[in-house]
Amino acid sequence: MNWLRRILIEFWAMAIVAAIIGFLGPFGTYLEDDFMGRVWRWWMHLMGAYVLVRPSILLWTSIADATALPKRMLVYSGVFLSSFPLAMLWSWSAGAFFHGLDGFGGILPFAMLSAIGVLGVAIWARAVDLHLAAALAPKDRPVALAPEVAPVARAAPGSASTPDEKAEPRLLRRLSPGFHGPVIALQSEDHYVRVHGVRGSELVFMRLRDAISEMDDCPGEQVHRSWWMARGAIASVEAEGRNRTVTLLNGAKAPVARDSVSRLERKQFFAENDARLT
Incomplete structure (x- = not known):
C-alpha cells in the first residue's frame, strides 16, 4: 500500500x-x-x-x-x-x-x-x-515459482480435460484473463478479497471464507483471520519471539496469528523456510 x-x-x-x-x-x-x-x-x-x-x-x-x-x-x-x-x-x-x-x-x-x-x-x-x-500493480515482474504452486492451465471452453490434469479452482473463473496465476494467497480487505498471483493481484467482491471455499482442493492454510496461503507460496519467514511474518513469492508480506503458529508448524507449513528464520 x-x-x-x-x-x-x-x-x-x-x-x-x-x-x-x-x-x-x-x-x-x-x-x-x-x-x-x-x-x-x-x-x-x-x-x-x-x-x-x-x-x-x-x-x-x-x-x-x-x-x-x-x-x-x-x-x-x-x-x-x-x-x-x-x-x-x-x-x-x-x-x-x-x-x-x-x-x-x-x-x-x-x-x-x-x-x-x-x-x-x-x-x-x-x-x-x-x-x-x-x-x-506490476504485470510483468518475473517471479520464481515453487513446484507446489506451478501454474494451472485454464481449460478452453468446451474442451475435455484428462484425468491427469489438475482441476482449476473455481475462484480463477472470477478473475480477469490477464491474471498472472496461480493463486498463491488470499487477503481479506474490508468487503473484498485480494487474490494474490505471482505477478500482481486482483480484488474480488466476496468474503474470505467463500474465496477459500472456491480454491477447492488446492493445498493451503489460513494463517490469519485475514489471510489464506497456498503451500509453496512462501518465499521466506521471519520470526521475532512468538510472532511470524511471511513474505510471499510476489513480495507481499503477511502476518501469522500467534494461535496458528503451533498448528502450522505441526503441519510443517513453514518447513521449507525454517532455515530462513531470523
Missing part, C-alpha cells in the same frame, strides 16, 4: 467535507465569514480531528492484528474514546468558534460525529487506494 497516496486521498476527502460544512455554516458560523473563510476555518478544525483520530485508528488496528481480537470493535471503540479529548481540546481552544454549542457537553456530540467522519474518510480512502493499487 502506498501511504503517501493514501494520505493524499484522505486530505482530498477532508477538503471536500470542509467545503460542504463551510457552505452550510452550522453552529452560527454562516454569518461570521465569507465562504472561503468558513471553509478554511472548518478545514483547520477538521484537520485537528484528523490528527487526533487517525493515529488512534492505526493504533487500534495494529492491536487487533497483533492480538487477533475483533478489529471493528476495537477500532470503533477507539474512535469513540478519541472524541473525548477532541471535545476537550475544542472547548479550550475554539469556544468562540463553536459559540452555537454549550461548552464541553455541547461540543462532545459534534466531536463524536467528527471522529466518525474521519473514520468514514479513512475507510473510503482505503477502498479507493486498493482499487488504484490493483490498477497500477
Whole structure:
C-alpha cells in the first residue's frame, strides 16, 4: 500500500467535507465569514480531528492484528474514546468558534460525529487506494515459482480435460484473463478479497471464507483471520519471539496469528523456510 497516496486521498476527502460544512455554516458560523473563510476555518478544525483520530485508528488496528481480537470493535471503540479529548481540546481552544454549542457537553456530540467522519474518510480512502493499487500493480515482474504452486492451465471452453490434469479452482473463473496465476494467497480487505498471483493481484467482491471455499482442493492454510496461503507460496519467514511474518513469492508480506503458529508448524507449513528464520 502506498501511504503517501493514501494520505493524499484522505486530505482530498477532508477538503471536500470542509467545503460542504463551510457552505452550510452550522453552529452560527454562516454569518461570521465569507465562504472561503468558513471553509478554511472548518478545514483547520477538521484537520485537528484528523490528527487526533487517525493515529488512534492505526493504533487500534495494529492491536487487533497483533492480538487477533475483533478489529471493528476495537477500532470503533477507539474512535469513540478519541472524541473525548477532541471535545476537550475544542472547548479550550475554539469556544468562540463553536459559540452555537454549550461548552464541553455541547461540543462532545459534534466531536463524536467528527471522529466518525474521519473514520468514514479513512475507510473510503482505503477502498479507493486498493482499487488504484490493483490498477497500477506490476504485470510483468518475473517471479520464481515453487513446484507446489506451478501454474494451472485454464481449460478452453468446451474442451475435455484428462484425468491427469489438475482441476482449476473455481475462484480463477472470477478473475480477469490477464491474471498472472496461480493463486498463491488470499487477503481479506474490508468487503473484498485480494487474490494474490505471482505477478500482481486482483480484488474480488466476496468474503474470505467463500474465496477459500472456491480454491477447492488446492493445498493451503489460513494463517490469519485475514489471510489464506497456498503451500509453496512462501518465499521466506521471519520470526521475532512468538510472532511470524511471511513474505510471499510476489513480495507481499503477511502476518501469522500467534494461535496458528503451533498448528502450522505441526503441519510443517513453514518447513521449507525454517532455515530462513531470523
